[in-house]
Amino acid sequence: MKSLTILVVVACLIAVICGYRNPNTLEWADYAYNIDDGNCRGTRLIYEDVIKNADPYTVKKTTYNWDGRSMYHITCVRVHNRMPHDTRAAEARVTKGGVGQSEVKIEMISKNSEGLHFIVEIWGEEKYGSSQNIGLLMGSPDQNDRVLYVGKQKYCMCN
Structure with a gap:
């Protein structure tokens, strides 16, 4: 038990000396x-x-x-x-x-x-540079799905 107390005290001193801060x-x-x-x-x-x-x-x-x-x-x-x-x-x-x-x-x-x-x-x-990189890809005429692309990445599915 005595060695545990010494260990805790040493750890606290190291934290203080090294400038430990709780974020x-x-x-x-x-x-x-x-x-x-x-x-x-x-x-x-x-x-x-x-x-x-x-x-x-x-x-x-x-x-x-x-x-x-x-x-x-x-x-x-x-x-x-x-x-x-x-x-x-x-x-x-x-x-x-x-x-x-x-x-x-x-x-x-x-x-x-x-x-x-x-x-x-x-x-x-x-x-992605400029707004020219924004595009809307529409599904087939019988579908109501649309995909919005920003740059080359899919941004959202719209319907």
């Missing part, structure tokens, strides 16, 4: 006042205000999700804080996807008793 734990070091990631080329797909009003003794937290449904890859993610840059300003982080992916998840959090106000911009390019 589900909120760490302020992961957040930023603004996010400017990537090269904003292609089409601006999203330009949206995200606002949460302040409530006393409350931290506001919201998540913004965008999914390009595998038709776009993201070239740029901008999350610009509209609050004054001081110790009470809300902050944001990308928690999933982002530049080079077809989706992004952005988490925004306020400080206690403060609101948040961000402008979210997402830029992207079509994965």
